[in-house]
Amino acid sequence: MEWCESMPKIELHAHLNGSIRDSTLLELARALGDKGVIDFSQVEHVILKNDRSLSEVFKLFDLIHIVTTDHSSITRITKEVVEDFASENVVYLELRTTPKVMLALEMRQFGVVGIDLSGNPAVGDWITYLPALRFAREQGLYVTLHCGEVSNSKEIHDMLDFLPQRIGHACFFEEEHWKRLKSSNIPVEICLTSNIRTLSVPTIDAHHFADLYKAKHPLVLCTDDSGVFSTSLSNEYKIAADSFGLGRKQMFELSKNAVEFTFADNVVKEDLRKTFNSGAENLEL
Ligand SMILES: [Zn+2]
Known part of the structure; x- marks a missing residue:
């Protein structure tokens, strides 16, 4: 390796x-949870998991779609990637x-x-x-x-x-x-x-x-x-x-x-x- x-x-x-990054997704999702946009407790375990099932993969894509709508998040994500x-x-x-x-x-x-x-x-x-x-x-x-x-x-x-x-x-x-x-x-x-x-x-x-x-x-x-x-x-x-x-x-x-x-x-x-x-x-x- x-x-x-x-x-x-x-x-x-x-x-x-x-x-x-998982850590970034966690942070952005938590912030959206605090604002009441999403139910953070429903997604937290999926973000923290490594070996995701296919349905969990789709769940994550749905979440990512929600957290990547503003310019500063997209700029940050791009830089980190x-x-x-x-x-x-x-x-x-x-x-x-x-x-x-x-x-x-x-x-x-x-x-x-x-x-x-x-x-x-x-x-x-x-x-x-x-x-x-x-x-x-x-x-x-x-x-x-x-x-x-x-x-x-x-x-x-x-x-x-x-x-x-x-x-x-x-x-x-x-x-x-x-x-x-x-x-x-x-x-x-x-x-x-x-x-x-x-x-x-x-x-x-x-x-x-x-x-x-x-x-x-x-x-x-x-x-x-x-x-x-x-x-x-x-x-x-x-x-x-x-x-x-x-x-x-x-x-x-x-x-x-x-x-x-x-x-x-x-x-x-x-x-x-x-x-x-x-x-x-x-x-x-
Ligand atoms: Zn592809």
Whole structure:
């Protein structure tokens, strides 16, 4: 674990709200309880728990939704999330959030590099979002999609047809989807703990990471919601090492390869390559 923490890492699939510190959530929830907005006694034990069940996970997301509505809380949470990732040697982070007022295009100067399609995968139609995603692409924004979070063959097919720059999860893929994915070489954001906790894959041994890794398909390990799922990016690497027999050199390569899948410009990518090259000299591989 210590070694995984010392290795430079790249996080490309982290939701701001899901990455909130337990201690901060506790503090914000208590304050809302004092104001009478929520019943603090109903949520306290869920916040203090580490091994949350799926229903508790949803309960926490509901709570987070309530506590992240004002500017100062969101500023604080964002700062802490960046600090937490930096403290475990995440050298590049793409954080996802849902702006309530502006559009992504207006905020490019503040670091917006792309857009993501996410939300409840059981509702809505892919076709609804297609014009907006096409427009974003025309404007030069990169696109990543939550894809295959539930079993929906047609939707997965259509999403792959769109040829996004990356996809997240890829859990409920069928044979035809794997073929298309592999031939298109679209990088996959793999979130091991999240997939297990949300019951998207039955066991870690059955996770599609193994097959994709063996096929040398472009992959990046990510946390999804490090706060809600009580994990860290270092922990995800450790799980991959323990479950799929990856050695240090392989973990390092996996981490380094992610530079090429970032939505960063060439200057940033070149900087990251240098960071990894010097990391390789300093780490025991
Ligand atoms: Zn996600």
